[in-house]
Amino acid sequence: MSAYHTEIEELGSWQRELRAQFPIVTGHPDLAYLDAAATAQKPQPVLDAVRRYLTTSNANAGRGSYPWANATTALVEGARDRVKRFLGDPDPDGSAVHFTSGTTEGLRTVARDWLPGLLTDGDEIVVPFHDHRANLSPWLEAQELLARQGVGIRVRELPYQAGSGDYDPDALARIAGPRTRFVAVTHVHHVYGADMNVHRVRRVVGPDVPICLDAAQSVGHLPVSVADLDVDFVVFSGHKALALPGTGAVWARRRRGPDFRPGGWQGTPNTVGIASLVAALDWLDAAGTDRIERWTVALTSLLTDGLSRMEGTYEVLGCRTSLAAGSKVQRRRSLVTFRHRGIDAHDLGFILYSHGFMVRSDGHCQAGTGDKDGSVRVSLHVHNTPEEMERLLTALASLQ
Numbered sequence: 001m002s003a004y005h006t007e008i009e010e011l012g013s014w015q016r017e018l019r020a021q022f023p024i025v026t027g028h029p030d031l032a033y034l035d036a037a038a039t040a041q042k043p044q045p046v047l048d049a050v051r052r053y054l055t056t057s058n059a060n061a062g063r064g065s066y067p068w069a070n071a072t073t074a075l076v077e078g079a080r081d082r083v084k085r086f087l088g089d090p091d092p093d094g095s096a097v098h099f100t101s102g103t104t105e106g107l108r109t110v111a112r113d114w115l116p117g118l119l120t121d122g123d124e125i126v127v128p129f130h131d132h133r134a135n136l137s138p139w140l141e142a143q144e145l146l147a148r149q150g151v152g153i154r155v156r157e158l159p160y161q162a163g164s165g166d167y168d169p170d171a172l173a174r175i176a177g178p179r180t181r182f183v184a185v186t187h188v189h190h191v192y193g194a195d196m197n198v199h200r201v202r203r204v205v206g207p208d209v210p211i212c213l214d215a216a217q218s219v220g221h222l223p224v225s226v227a228d229l230d231v232d233f234v235v236f237s238g239h240k241a242l243a244l245p246g247t248g249a250v251w252a253r254r255r256r257g258p259d260f261r262p263g264g265w266q267g268t269p270n271t272v273g274i275a276s277l278v279a280a281l282d283w284l285d286a287a288g289t290d291r292i293e294r295w296t297v298a299l300t301s302l303l304t305d306g307l308s309r310m311e312g313t314y315e316v317l318g319c320r321t322s323l324a325a326g327s328k329v330q331r332r333r334s335l336v337t338f339r340h341r342g343i344d345a346h347d348l349g350f351i352l353y354s355h356g357f358m359v360r361s362d363g364h365c366q367a368g369t370g371d372k373d374g375s376v377r378v379s380l381h382v383h384n385t386p387e388e389m390e391r392l393l394t395a396l397a398s399l400q
């Protein structure tokens with residue numbers, strides 16, 4: 001029996017209890033939602049928290065002085081502490097949390113309101129050109145903005161190892177120098193599922209360069225510890241971590257570079273979204289992100305193992321080493337992207353839906369130099385099951 005089967009067996013009853021808490025999933029037993037990387041389904045306690053908030057204390061935050069307004073203000077302030085705790089922040093007094101609508105807005109806020117204060121003429125930043133465009137466009141926009149103010153900065157491409165799909169520390173060491181002021185990285189790649197080795201990036205750039213982490217595909221899927229990662233920003237989407245659409249956060253450490261102070265009048269926060277985020281983080285902590293990671297990695301292995309037996313028909317994108325069953329280099333997280341060698345990705349998406357599978361099939365918002373040709377992405381969360389993977393493999397096998 002392979003390692004992933006053992007994991008699946010060990011975690012089976014824990015997972016069944018959790019799956020039962022997703023009404024949209026249990027309500028559609030003939031469908032399999034395999035698009036968690038785009039947005040996640042919500043467990044009942046998150047839905048309950050939304051209803052409770054809207055039916056007991058809905059008001060604006062930081063404005064009124066009556067009990068509902070005070071409760072909402074306390075909710076938003078408490079949510080900042082909740083995010084810090086969720087991220088294992090060892091020094092909550094030395095960090096800040098800013099709520100956003102998702103990772104895109106979060107990264108843009110860092111680029112617009114913080115980065116320019118760090119940089120002077122001739123400085124360099126290193127950013128990914130091969131990840132999600134949300135983690136490239138804001139840095140290029142900041143470069144343009146600074147150029148209009150007469151400050152020329154150089155944007156360097158974070159180098160990749162062709163074989164593993166991971167960042168290349170040796171090539172990074174060659175381009176990182178005394179003018180390198182900032183590095184943007186991604187935690188888990190949204191197409192290849194690779195867990196990008198962020199520790200190595202820190203080791204290469206040294207202790208003084210701020211690192212901003214796009215954690216859109218890791219928060220909610222695996223333990224994300226800021227103490228462990230030694231990054232300065234963690235940016236994520238609440239809606240991918242089981243909270244409502246329109247939620248997200250930037251966690252910022254006040255240690256390297258200027259303080260993070262999102263500029264301008266902030267307006268009304270997404271109070272109900274923030275209520276859902278607190279409930280989602282409570283739920284994830286109770287479920288155990290370590291076990292969610294083990295479960296989804298086991299299902300991913302089941303899928304890649306099956307796909308590797310159909311190599312003549314399907315090309316799996318990304319790291320080859322994590323394709324082998326039981327591979328020690330299992331750094332592929334909860335998503336797998338592939339192409340059929342004879343069927344266009346959009347058509348394959350339609351065919352799979354006719355079998356009850358909801359997958360993503362397009363170019364996946366890849367940035368600059370990323371592979372933008374269509375492909376099918378299967379992305380998982382804790383509600384997914386080995387039976388769904390087996391059924392999917394059967395459907396894929398029927399197209400050989």
Ligand code: PMP
Pocket residue numbers: 037038101102103104105132134135186188189190214216217237248365
């Ligand atoms: N970064 C990564 C790695 C992502 O996968 C996504 C969403 N697919 C984003 C950023 C953008 O997230 P959002 O749409 O919530 O802003």
